[in-house]
Amino acid sequence: MKVLVVERDPTYSRASTVLSIGGIRQQFSLPENIQMSRFSASFLRNINEHLGVPNEPPIDVQFQPSGYLFLAPLERAAGLEATVRLQREEGAQVALLSPTQLKEKFPWIDTEDVAVASYGLQDEGWFDPWTLLHAFRHKAMSLGVLSCAGEVRGFVTSASDAMVPQGSAAVTARIRYVHVHMPDSREYQPVACAIVINAAGAWAGELLGAAGLPGELCQPPLPIQPRKRYVFSWHCPDGPGFSCPLLVDTTGAYFRRDGIAGNYLGGMSPTEEEEPDAGDLSVDHDFFQEQVWPRLARRVPAFSSLRLRSAWAGYYDYNTFDQNGVLGPHPKLDNLFLAAGFSGHGLQHAPAAGRAIAELVLRGRYESLDLRRLGWQRLEEGKRLEEDGVV
Structure with missing residues (x-):
């Protein structure tokens, strides 16, 4: 398998990863988000087993295990306590603190209007985003992944609806080529492909509106901005x-x-x-x-x-639909997979999301984590996955 990464910002100067504060936490209200955080925490703890390159210095993401501390007023106290129960059921170590306990542990906090607080005891804190990004990229290149500086601006599709009645909702297509616009070039470079993964972050929705994708096959639109x-x-x-x-x-x-x-x-x-x-x-x-x-x-x-x-x-x-990632296969473009829309927690979930997409591509199913609820189907059905922990 040949893998090509198309990156329009090879310096990563505008990349969300390097402009983030590098946090990782277990304190989410959806089981899938908690599970992805736990997976990613284990990945970071053993990062040199996953991303280490022979004869290269060991990777140190400079993890600071200082935890997350969420404060809740009286009207949100019951909700926070219920969320902590779920986090504990998923294996996260989270403590509930009363205002008195909070003041004893962190004397610098004014506890006025705080009814309860949740405090992560393990696998929470922050790390250096650039180091993780570089480690992923360096490992990929060492394994033969190709990279080019350019921007995908168009697609060539092949309809696969010959055996489907006209007007059927089951009509699908495949992406045969992507048109990559190279810097300082007036022409597109067509790249043949068997699989396309849209991990374009904040521009993932815009990318699905690019030239060459049949509009009727991109409905509903991907609600990512x-x-x-x-x-x-x-x-x-x-x-x-x-x-x-x-x-x-x-x-x-x-x-x-x-x-x-x-x-x-x-x-x-x-x-x-x-x-x-x-x-x-x-x-x-x-x-x-x-x-x-x-x-x-x-x-x-x-x-x-x-x-x-x-x-x-x-x-x-x-x-904009429910502030959670959209992960998995596109329902109408047979060879397109999505990994975007994480609304601020994409960096910490990147190892888990990457693993999930790799399993779908290579084996056709999730194996490490069951992330089917994060798929496109909820967009079609209008069923939001509500996450209370979006910061």
């Missing part, structure tokens, strides 16, 4: 110390430690009405001043005197 998210970096010498987890506030604001010298990373997802223009990666610093900082300072009084250092923006591959 780029959503811009800011990450802010600040310094506070009197802020939380080494034991600081990745804290998700009752308001949705979050932060984590960045090293051990009083530096922190954090941000907050805007409301649907306040979504910024995703046309570029510019940063709205007023969003930090007006929305993020007041929430942080209320929860951590020491942050009242923080100093903003820098900021950047990256993309969520946002699934």
